[in-house]
Amino acid sequence: MYSIVIYFITGLLLVISLIASRKKTLMALKKAWRSFEGILPELIAILLFVGLLIALLNPETISQLLGESSGVLGLLIASAIGSITLIPGFVAFPTAVMLLNNGAGITQIALFISTLMMVGVVTFPVEKKYFGIRLTIMRNVMAFGFSFIVAGLMGVILG
Amino acid sequence: MKAKRYVFPLVTAGLVFAVFAADNQIGLNALSITGSSFLEMLSVIPPIFILLGLLDVWIPREKIIRHLGEESGIKGIVLSFLLGAAAAGPLYGAFPIAAVFMKKGVKFSNVLIFIGAWSTTKIPMFMFEMGSLGAGFALLRLAINIPGILLMAIILERITGKESIGAICAQAASISE
Numbered sequence: 001m002y003s004i005v006i007y008f009i010t011g012l013l014l015v016i017s018l019i020a021s022r023k024k025t026l027m028a029l030k031k032a033w034r035s036f037e038g039i040l041p042e043l044i045a046i047l048l049f050v051g052l053l054i055a056l057l058n059p060e061t062i063s064q065l066l067g068e069s070s071g072v073l074g075l076l077i078a079s080a081i082g083s084i085t086l087i088p089g090f091v092a093f094p095t096a097v098m099l100l101n102n103g104a105g106i107t108q109i110a111l112f113i114s115t116l117m118m119v120g121v122v123t124f125p126v127e128k129k130y131f132g133i134r135l136t137i138m139r140n141v142m143a144f145g146f147s148f149i150v151a152g153l154m155g156v157i158l159g
Numbered sequence: 160m161k162a163k164r165y166v167f168p169l170v171t172a173g174l175v176f177a178v179f180a181a182d183n184q185i186g187l188n189a190l191s192i193t194g195s196s197f198l199e200m201l202s203v204i205p206p207i208f209i210l211l212g213l214l215d216v217w218i219p220r221e222k223i224i225r226h227l228g229e230e231s232g233i234k235g236i237v238l239s240f241l242l243g244a245a246a247a248g249p250l251y252g253a254f255p256i257a258a259v260f261m262k263k264g265v266k267f268s269n270v271l272i273f274i275g276a277w278s279t280t281k282i283p284m285f286m287f288e289m290g291s292l293g294a295g296f297a298l299l300r301l302a303i304n305i306p307g308i309l310l311m312a313i314i315l316e317r318i319t320g321k322e323s324i325g326a327i328c329a330q331a332a333s334i335s336e
Contacts, residue, residue, distance in 0.1 A: 002247050002283045003202035010206035017213055024216045032212035035255045035335060036205070043200070043251065045168040048175050051193030055185050056178075086249065088199040089284045091192075093291035100292075110300065113288075117279040123251045125167075130254040130334065132327050135319055139271075142311050143278075150303050157299060 082115030243276025
């Protein structure tokens with residue numbers, strides 16, 4: 001649904017742009033393609049790698065590892081999986097629900113969701129192209145630390 | 160040089176193939192997960208890049224500086240949040256946009272707020288989160304994240320320092336040319 005809206009708006013703006021100036025529109029499309037091609041190799045590798053990683057991990061084992069009483073180890077595993085993998089939201093949230101139903105703790109799940117969204121280990125090669133190595137490391141380390149705060153607060157309030 | 164960039168994905172593809180040879184089921188699962196991520200990418204990334212190209216060509220630097228630049232204050236912060244939250248798609252889609260922002264003179268902390276908002280407060284994702292994990296979970300997470308994103312942006316801007324920020328912006332500008 002959302003993607004239809006985005007495609008529609010983009011198409012509309014593209015037509016308007018084309019009417020306004022053919023030359024500028026071509027320039028915009030050229031820039032769009034060049035930026036896209038710039039991250040394409042990393043993107044393909046990332047998507048293949050993450051597919052492999054998730055296929056190798058099995059949901060029952062994960063639920064057990066992330067259980068209510070899994071303590072520090074569970075937190076470490078949750079944050080490691082969340083940080084490394086890159087899972088689309090429409091897969092991640094239902095997975096989180098499934099893990100909760102299988103006995104995973106709320107703190108662990110909040111940590112998993114938060115690191116999944118904010119920390120990107122596999123996307124590091126793409127991020128550092130734009131922000132440089134130092135800032136990329138700092139941003140990810142801070143986001144990693146912050147995810148523990150988020151999860152801790154959520155565990156205390158909702159748990 | 161250009162072909163060399165594709166070594167990394169080819170090696171990964173070889174790895175997937177090796178796993179497939181060892182265990183068909185796991186190999187197929189891996190490919191189907193990769194397939195669904197690829198669909199997610201296709202559903203939003205191409206239009207994002209086209210919008211980016213149009214933004215770069217049509218919106219003058221002065222206008223962007225006025226709304227999101229050094230002097231944009233609270234308005235710039237709110238606007239950066241909204242731009243990030245209105246987005247869709249994985250975080251790597253935000254980096255090229257951030258590069259154009261930097262090139263056009265957006266205040267560095269606003270770029271970081273945009274990245275933060277994109278990573279974790281996207282509106283379509285939020286709706287989905289409410290639907291699956293419940294309003295309590297989604298709202299609480301949002302309430303903690305908003306000040307967190309702001310704080311992290313300010314701290315990151317401080318510790319990066321003016322000189323490095325200049326270098327990063329120059330680098331970003333050269334990529335998005």
